Amino acid sequence: MYAENRHGHMTPGGRHGGDSVSRRTALATAGSLVGIGVAGCLGTATNSVRVLSAGSLARTFEDQIGPAFEDETGIAVHGEYYGTNAVMRMVEDRTKHPDVVVSADSTLLRDRLYGAFTDWDVEFATNSLGIGYNAETTFGQRLEAGEPWYELALETDDGDLSIGDPDLDPLGYRAVQAFELAEAEHGLEGFRDELLERVYEEPEEPQMMAGVESGSRAAAVVYHNMAVDHGLPFLEFPDAYNFANPELADHYATVEFTTDEEGYTAEGRPILYNATVNDEADDPDAGHQLVQFLIDNPDLLVDAGLTVGERLPRPAGELPEAIDV
Template identity: 35%
Template sequence: MTDRCPTTRRRFLLTAGAAAIAGSAGCTGKSGQDGSQSTTVAILAAGSLQNAIANGLKPAVDVPIEIEAHGSATVARMIDEGQRDPDIVSVADVALFEEPLSPPWHSMFTSNSVVIAYNPDTAGGERLAEAGTRRWYEPMVDGSVKIGRTDPDQDPLGYRALFMLELASRYYDDASNLREQILERDQIYPETSLISQFETGSIDAAISYRNMAVERDYEYIELPDQINLSDPQYAEDWYSTTSYTLPSGQEIQGGPISYGSTIRHMSDAAVSVFDAHTTGSYLEDHGFLLREQFPAHTGDVPQRVRQATDQSKENQSRLGGPHEALSSTVSDVTVLI
């Protein structure tokens, strides 16, 4: 392998205020059984989607959106225990739709990769930048970098950090037991505030999603596909050799990062928002990874949902761009359903 320079993505800056939680999902936005337009669509989402929904999706649709974000395992538990009842739920791992949520259908709509985001203005960040893609783990092992990560019991990023380190221990010739050498309990922060710890000086670097670094314009080390959980070709023979057991007893197997969404309360408004949410160009703008087959539906998908997303994909293809039809989504869906 050859050393690669750390990757920096310079896009627009998103303010912390714009990413704030808009309200408690499920408080408003319920729809009638006749599919009538609701006033507000409530979305309960993975923490890594919060900025993208607030600053990319919300301005792109005519329907008011109410957002609440947590780690995806927490999102699933809140719904399963009846604490929240949103119109739309979106999680960072479709495995959570197998249990505990078990909806009749869902759509996989985007992917991500695990990266090492870092603050270049700190001594620890400088050491990571010097180590680069080939040696990033060395300053972590010797304790010269203050690291942040998320709780594997609360969200997929937490257990994907464990998967990445386990795979890295096998991938690099001179690395072993990186989980044991690098990880400590006091490194854990909520997903929604992980990267903001750079501003407080609490950490030099974070095991994060690519989009989290891109959104905040932080530098990051892009990891090889064999360990960053982004490439489907490594799913069965490589990623799947890792696993983590949640407190509920559910065993999560390693695999390509896959975000999923479903509508819990069907309405014209919910379908239009879901369509824009799962086909919009804002996802790529915010650092997420898109594939041609997205959104990929699983289960008994309502015809009105399938028609809406298929029409958006057709419009995008006709216009020659990946998701150019986002701004007209609402009016398109009104005709289709």
């Protein structure tokens, strides 16, 4: 057990969340704080573009994409960052009014926004799932000594390991799906359910690694770029459940997760980030320029810890003339 530290490759780089009402309240309160604290509200400043994005890209936009885009175009990026499920809901109910929408699950965006808010998107990057951890904790030390993560995870105290809230973001439901695939891969009967009783579900996706960095949690199931953002080590899951290998799409699809909030069922699928411009955008021209910038600057994305393979960028739907892929 790791009581002393309660409060792939390795690169530097349980339902304890309450009922659905409290999770929604936490999202509304904490999420808005993230949006304001990181980059301000989705305001109406001139010569700017408003972005509503998956929380895992918060630092990528704030530290890499935003400054570089503004340097090149003179257009400032004003972003808010939440779990992608929450992003889709905010667009659908018009709680937020972004120019650009960015999803950590390309299928989710198409399922939720096509026909009402857009009819196109561009996939621009991928990622991999694994464990970002604090090397100074007992968990981290034993992990670096070569002990299997899944054995260590079952020995952690409740809440030492965190995942995203699966009702709010793909990072959360991918963690649940990974536990199920790991159970089959390693012959661990009951592993998924037992681990879900132990983990803490973090409603603020951009804050996932902050608790690990401070030492209040030993580790978190996150994307590779999120560990890179914080300069923390990352253990990539095997291909069988890291959702990074497109050739294993059929294998990933053997698991699924249905959210409590909307009853949306997501099959396991490779991680793909995509972006589109909202049909209701106040400044669609600036939105198109930002999406084109994502397409034209793969090196910037790679530097942020994302992956841009030979199959990307990849368009879907009826692209506007302003987008050239």
